[in-house]
Amino acid sequence: MDPVSPHHTRHPVGDVCFDGELIKRYDGRGPRYTSYPTALQFTESFTPEDYHCQAANSNQERRPLSLYVHIPFCQSLCYYCGCNKIVTRNKQRIQSYLQHLYQEIGMQSALFDKDRVVEQLHFGGGTPTYLDDPQLIELMAQLRDHFDLETGDNREFSIEVDPRSVHDDSIRLLAELGFNRLSLGIQDFDPVVQKAVNRIQTVSDVAAIVSDARQYDFQSISFDLIYGLPLQSVASFDRTLNHVIAMRPERLAIYNYAHLPARFKGQRMIRDEDIPAPSTKLEILHHTIDKLVASGYCYIGMDHFALPEDELVKAQKNGTLQRNFQGYSTHSDCDLIALGASAIGNIGNAFAQNATSTPEYEKLISSGQLAIKKGIEIDADDRVRAAVIQELMCHDHLDFNEFGNAHQIDFGTYFATELSRLVPLANDGLIALEADNLRITARGRLLLRSIAMIFDRYLTTTDNDKRFSRAI
Numbered sequence: 304m305d306p307v308s309p310h311h312t313r314h315p316v317g318d319v320c321f322d323g324e325l326i327k328r329y330d331g332r333g334p335r336y337t338s339y340p341t342a343l344q345f346t347e348s349f350t351p352e353d354y355h356c357q358a359a360n361s362n363q364e365r366r367p368l369s370l371y372v373h374i375p376f377c378q379s380l381c382y383y384c385g386c387n388k389i390v391t392r393n394k395q396r397i398q399s400y401l402q403h404l405y406q407e408i409g410m411q412s413a414l415f416d417k418d419r420v421v422e423q424l425h426f427g428g429g430t431p432t433y434l435d436d437p438q439l440i441e442l443m444a445q446l447r448d449h450f451d452l453e454t455g456d457n458r459e460f461s462i463e464v465d466p467r468s469v470h471d472d473s474i475r476l477l478a479e480l481g482f483n484r485l486s487l488g489i490q491d492f493d494p495v496v497q498k499a500v501n502r503i504q505t506v507s508d509v510a511a512i513v514s515d516a517r518q519y520d521f522q523s524i525s526f527d528l529i530y531g532l533p534l535q536s537v538a539s540f541d542r543t544l545n546h547v548i549a550m551r552p553e554r555l556a557i558y559n560y561a562h563l564p565a566r567f568k569g570q571r572m573i574r575d576e577d578i579p580a581p582s583t584k585l586e587i588l589h590h591t592i593d594k595l596v597a598s599g600y601c602y603i604g605m606d607h608f609a610l611p612e613d614e615l616v617k618a619q620k621n622g623t624l625q626r627n628f629q630g631y632s633t634h635s636d637c638d639l640i641a642l643g644a645s646a647i648g649n650i651g652n653a654f655a656q657n658a659t660s661t662p663e664y665e666k667l668i669s670s671g672q673l674a675i676k677k678g679i680e681i682d683a684d685d686r687v688r689a690a691v692i693q694e695l696m697c698h699d700h701l702d703f704n705e706f707g708n709a710h711q712i713d714f715g716t717y718f719a720t721e722l723s724r725l726v727p728l729a730n731d732g733l734i735a736l737e738a739d740n741l742r743i744t745a746r747g748r749l750l751l752r753s754i755a756m757i758f759d760r761y762l763t764t765t766d767n768d769k770r771f772s773r774a775i
């Protein structure tokens with residue numbers, strides 16, 4: 304028995320089993336649960352005044368802080384992209400956005416006690432590394448001037464890096480600025496696929512970044528890959544995986560490409576006939592999982608893999624792993640301050656999202672108010688359900704009595720309907736359901752969101768088809 308793990312009946316951490324039939328049967332649409340409630344539940348009845356109250360209350364509880372900074376600009380369009388971004392070469396536009404961001408940093412920081420330490424920082428986009436060096440330096444200086452940024456090893460400061468937008472000295476600069484984690488958008492190394500999605504970056508460019516990051520002691524490097532891109536095959540993706548595995552990033556996220564040209568204009572540049580068939584996509588996924596596991600990677604859950612020595616795997620083992628907007632994290636219980644257009648924060652008992660359009664964001668900030676457009680105050684039921692979903696997404700196991708005691712509910716009574724709805728999933732082998740606990744099986748781990756959806760009180764079937772991408 305593993306003395307560290309309270310869940311000794313579980314499969315080993317990192318274990319996963321591909322079951323194509325099960326995946327096909329459960330391949331419905333559903334949320335990714337980077338938050339619960341999801342952003343679809345946010346409404347405009349949540350106001351900046353509500354946010355002020357939440358911020359004031361959070362100062363009583365004194366949790367550490369986490370900052371998310373959104374840089375929406377990109378130099379060119381990757382055809383598959385479904386992000387909120389602006390493709391521009393107009394430097395003036397970027398500078399204007401940054402001025403508004405600095406104003407927002409000032410307004411937000413005034414709401415939080417100065418001695419609350421920022422343990423986590425993430426720059427996302429768009430392309431944060433599209434900012435030039437002086438802009439990056441100034442942005443970090445603004446953050447340092449207004450917040451108490453952690454300087455020790457305990458900090459988790461990450462930035463999304465586009466390998467096409469760095470120069471020889473970029474990684475050194477990022478290290479000097481305090482970043483200790485890199486997330487690299489790789490997607491696919493095959494030149495044919497890269498051309499079809501308009502994102503050309505060579506293996507040697509990426510290898511040089513990885514080598515620099517090792518030299519400057521970055522604690523972890525994360526690669527994003529996408530399967531299901533045009534002209535991909537099992538053989539071509541295998542070659543990509545060979546390059547990836549040779550570089551040994553500590554973390555990997557393997558996303559499913561959702562081809563929705565009616566919704567994302569850029570995707571119309573991709574020819575329908577170049578999209579791999581669903582059966583090929585499944586084969587690519589199957590091969591990828593087998594290959595990564597054989598190469599020593601552990602499956603964390605929801606598209607994420609990590610090496611056994613990585614903090615994520617340790618956190619999953621000792622029960623402290625968290626699901627958050629970036630995927631998974633080891634830092635629990637931070638209040639998340641969101642900065643920039645479309646960014647989503649989580650302060651106290653509320654989620655709050657800034658205006659998604661950059662002009663509207665800038666207009667609101669110029670008028671001297673926060674750019675919060677919508678959000679939600681979560682109630683006691685949301686909290687309980689969020690905790691269940693968190694356990695399922697991170698730890699694959701729920702002890703009903705333990706959970707009930709922690710949340711002062713009788714689990715069996717509170718979730719009587721959900722427990723009965725879990726029975727078919729148990730019969731299909733996604734979970735092992737016993738009188739006092741639920742355990743997700745190795746094959747159920749690829750269908751985490753189908754299991755989590757049972758506990759989501761906001762879902763209706765019609766909503767799922769319209770609003771979410773497929774689970775696999």
Ligand code: SF4
Pocket residue numbers: 376377378379380381384385386388428429430465488
């Ligand atoms: S994938 Fe990244 S770099 Fe490409 S357009 Fe989207 S946000 Fe920009």
